[in-house]
Amino acid sequence: MFDELPAYYGGKPIRESVLGYGSQSITDHEKKAVVDALDGDYITRGPTVEEFEDRVADFVGVDHAVATTSGTTALHLAGEAAGFSSGDEVITTPLTFASTAHAATYTGATPVFADIDPYRRTLDPEAVREQVTDDTEGLIPMYYGGHPPDIGAMLDIADEYDLTVIWDACHAFGGTWREEPIGAQRDMAMFSFHPVKNITTGEGGMVVTDDDELAERLRRLRSFDMNYDPEGHKDEPWYQVAEGLGYNYNFTEIQAALGLAQLDRIDEFKQRRDEIIAQYDEALEGISGVRTPPEPVESDPMYHLYAIEVSKDFGCDRKEFVNAMHAENIGVQVHYVPLHYHPYFQEEFGYERGQLPETEAVYDGLVSLPLHPEMSDTDVDDVITAVRQLAMYHQ
Ligand SMILES: Cc1ncc(COP(=O)(O)O)c(C=O)c1O
Incomplete structure (x- = not known):
């Protein structure tokens, strides 16, 4: 042979x-959904984006899903919503894509790399513990190839040292851990919908969380940190104000239509x-x-x-x-x-x-x-x- x-x-x-x-993998089902979206009243963020967010939130079993332009911007928003800033340390894995660490670096915080468990190829809990200092504020475990890190141990460490956890689940959408969907664990998890990932929206990402305040912060930061309903807005309906440094990471109706059709599959x-x-x-x-x-x-x-x-x-x-x-x-x-x-x-x-x-x-x-x-x-x-x-x- x-x-x-x-x-x-x-x-x-x-x-x-x-x-x-x-x-x-794109079929006529997705193509039709995208063409239909182009006939809608909105093509930027509108009702289809909300529908996609609701479907993802239900699928993962969490209260909130916030769609963004990519996995990288999802990580950025999550790092900011977590409140990471200069002087903080955030522990993560070195065996990942650069964006994982950028949930820390974009905010001015320092990414601290802990070594991996060579069997799972994900963060080794003991190595994480060794890196914890008084400045450690966060932990970003990542699912290498979709394989879960030691989730129980990561949550124990986060509890013990009061750390905010952001799960980089870019590789893991659609899986379960202890029969609970991956992404349902606190504080936030995020996914990528890049074409090679488990479902795609062309480019795209999503942060999921059960925390109302984090969700509100994520939504505001995604859209210019704009308060669309400040005091005075009723009398002067054009009056909308930026209350901080926000971004335009808005997801579009076209991407959401594609995402919904991919979720069906x-x-x-x-x-x-x-x-x-x-x-x-x-x-x-x-x-x-x-x-x-x-x-x-x-x-x-x-x-x-x-x-x-x-x-x-x-x-x-x-x-x-x-x-x-x-x-x-x-x-x-x-x-x-x-x-x-x-x-x-x-x-x-x-x-x-x-x-x-x-x-x-x-x-x-x-x-x-x-x-x-x-x-x-x-x-x-x-x-x-x-x-x-x-x-x-x-x-
Ligand atoms: C583990 C991991 N995190 C983050 C990202 C960034 O996602 P995106 O390409 O959607 O920005 C990727 C993408 O390859 C990734 O593999």
Whole structure:
């Protein structure tokens, strides 16, 4: 079966067209919803945005959902609503996208990176405890690939030190923990609706919370921190005033229509992701030098990523593995270059390579294989064949 040389070493690529690691799934259902939205009275934030927020709030089981222009702006609003500011420290994971830490940095607070639990690839509770100081105000755990961090331990730490928790659940929309939807845990959680995420609105994000005051703050900040009903407004109906430094992070009717139509398909998306994961797990488990993703702990996650770790037993390093998969036209990716490797965090906060050994060891092997609901069984087989062929070549 594998007489062929991998393409990277001179053989013919397994695929003619490139398979991306992630992709949206858009049908006529979504297209019609978007076109209908364009016929509405509003195309910026209006009743469809409220409907989408209500549907997400119901789905997650919380009182409030506040839609924003992206996951990044959702994090920004959450950090500001939490009241983070200069001099505060906010603990988060280094194995994430830069925006996670920006819930702190945008507010002037300092992001403090705690090392990860290498099994879950999420914050290690003990490492978090070691980073708590008198200046610690917040905690931002992140769901790597959709896999929950140790939620119970994070909540215990937050209680013990009176920290505001913002869950970066960008990868985790649609999953549950202890049969409770992910995002329902205090104080705020946020999602991204970028095209590769579990549902998409093109760009978009959402903060969810049960806290009335936080929700009010989030809504005000999203829209210029404008008081639309100040004293005097009744007599002078044009009178509206900015009471602070707000933003225009308004979500549109067009995005909301797309989001509602995607929500209708969430069970289908989860089912297909689960099927692909089961096929990968079965096919890859026995390959030496490949670690498959962790088993769910007390949860039924909706996985965004299928990230394996390639170790030296595989016979080639991660760089060669990635380039060899690309040569087969399989668009694997690495999530993520740890935040303490980035010049911004090094120059602003003095981080250096070598400071977070568990994160660095995991990072060295990480490769995300393609995972999205539009993948056919042939696409899945192509990925599996490419990994097996590469393993045979090296082992
Ligand atoms: C963990 C995590 N947090 C935040 C973001 C930012 O989301 P967005 O791209 O919607 O701004 C991303 C996006 O890739 C992410 O993966």
